Amino acid sequence: MYFFDDLSLSTIIIIGGGFGGLQLVKRLNDKPYRVLLLDKHNYHTFQPLLYQIASAGISADAIAFPFRRKIGPYPNIAFRMAEVTEVSPVNKIVHTNIGDFNYDYLIIATGSTTNYFGNVNLEKYGLPLKSIPDSLNLRSDILQEFETALITEAIESQDRFLKFVIVGGGPTGVELAGALAEIKKYVLPKDYTEIKKDRMHVKLIEAGDRLLPPMSEKSSRLAKKYVEQLGVEVLLNTTVTDYDGVVITLGDGQKIESENVIWTAGVKGVVLNGIPKELIVRGNRYKVDAFNRIEGYDNIFAIGDIALMTADPKYPKGHPGVAQGAVQQAKNLGKNFMRMHQKKELLPFRYHDKGSMATIGRHRAVVDLPYVSFGGYLAWYVWMFVHLMTLVGFRNRFMVFMSWMWNYFTYDRALRLIIRPYKRPE
Incomplete structure (x- = not known):
């Protein structure tokens, strides 16, 4: 078993606890590395269901999962709630609002933010x-x-x-x-x-x-x-x-x-100060090679929405900005960290499209799978099942399921509460 206080281990810092960052944390559990997760929030957000909070269908805590509950049992992993202000690749330092952290390897998984296209x-x-x-x-x-x-x-x-x-x-x-x-x-x-x-x-x-x-x-x-x-x-x-x-x-x-x-x-990547601007490409993302390394660095990686990979033969223009892409990249990177430790050749990333879906109200949804597309009742049930199973934590799955059952049988959205009034900009 490896422990975070073992200073003989190489240090990996992961910036961002979205789908990719959290999956990589899971993959590095009890591996021969010290891992530090940094995020400005102390929780993971299941973004696909944000619209259901907005429409009073589910509560906010049903799609938020505390990082510490996830990584608490992981002996070689720690979390700090911090906002990254700058990265110093030369000195291998991440500067934050709570102090500086040294790293051997850096993974940028900062995701994306709303893009207003300059308006x-x-x-x-x-x-x-x-x-x-x-x-x-x-x-x-x-x-x-x-x-x-x-x-x-x-x-x-x-x-x-x-x-x-x-x-x-x-x-x-x-x-x-x-x-x-x-x-x-x-x-x-x-x-x-x-x-x-x-x-x-x-x-x-x-x-x-x-x-x-x-x-x-x-x-x-x-x-x-x-x-x-x-x-x-x-x-x-x-x-x-x-x-x-x-x-x-x-x-x-x-x-x-x-x-x-x-x-x-639209969305755009959340880039960091300190990484040369010439490495930022279309969509405000970092261009990465087939192993998710940012061009010009052998110890800085980017995964998820912030990464643009053109080395995948089936996706020469980059991968779709969806959760499954970030998760798959994190899994591959986790394998490659073990291969680096074992001095083995790295595995190039190849994206496997498992399908996409969207729901449009009660009993209506559309689903695209690799070889078939369908809509209606069946698609709606498939959408619900997939999203329930993808949520982090049994409690969150249970809360969302019960909210859906209440909404379904009562035709009522029970969370019509103005807890904190929205103040419009002047």
């Missing part, structure tokens, strides 16, 4: 959905808008409070649109009887010519059909150029009044 107004007034605080802000905003609409006498003025515009037709945007449509159908008539539910509108805007661009055309068509059946207005081939907090300006000059613009239209 300052959208960044200021739009609502992102990339973290638990984001999802709680959005939940409060939705409920506060209902309360405001309730005390607004002029019907015309109610519209901008009850109009929700989602920008970005990827999985997050599509799933959130379905959830909001179900709030309109099941919650609004019960909780806000003085508001006619037909006054609530959900719009889904996508710059491309179809929803769910990474998925098959069949799944895209089905997803559009499902959200439209729920009453969502879909605008394809449409861009958003500006937003002042009240009025959205589209690429063709059309204007839409809404106080609720949710931005899910």
Whole structure:
């Protein structure tokens, strides 16, 4: 058994406890390395279900898992809650807000953040959905808008409070649109009887010519059909150029009044100070070789959304930014650390696409597997099973399952709570 206080072991620092970082921690348990995990939060976030917090379907703690509960039994691994300020590759030091840490090997698994493509107004007034605080802000905003609409006498003025515009037709945007449509159908008539539910509108805007661009055309068509059946207005081939907090300006000059613009239209990598900027490539990511080493370094690696690998023959433009890619890279890197210790040849990473999926409300989902695509009831059950099994920790799985059962049988979203009011930017 190896222990963290054994200074004779090489030190690995992992920055970021997302899907890739946490999987690598698991792979390095009781291996001949000292491992230190750094993250600015003390918990792992299961990002695929953030939209369900925002739509009051599940509680925030159901998709958050404390790092210390995971790594507590691991004798050679430690965790520090810290924000990395800079990396010094020459001196092999990570600088943080709580002090400096020396490393022999560095793994950057910082993930991605919302990309506003340089639009300052959208960044200021739009609502992102990339973290638990984001999802709680959005939940409060939705409920506060209902309360405001309730005390607004002029019907015309109610519209901008009850109009929700989602920008970005990827999985997050599509799933959130379905959830909001179900709030309109099941919650609004019960909780806000003085508001006619037909006054609530959900719009889904996508710059491309179809929803769910990474998925098959069949799944895209089905997803559009499902959200439209729920009453969502879909605008394809449409861009958003500006937003002042009240009025959205589209690429063709059309204007839409809404106080609720949710931005899910893109992400970019979270890069670190200290790594040369010339190594940052498309999508604000680090270019890595077939072994996930950042170009020019033999002891600094990047995995997950922050890494762009073009050495995989089947994916010359890079891998999709999904959890399974980060997990697979972490597993391969874990094997390679053991091979390095044993002085063996490293294994190049090869991505294996296990499929993708998205849910659009009750009994509606789309699933792409390597050799088949399907939608409807079966896809919905597959989506639920896969997400339950992917959650970290039995408690989280149990909490999410019970919330889903409650929602399913009662048609009720029980977590309609404004715990911390959302304050709009001035």
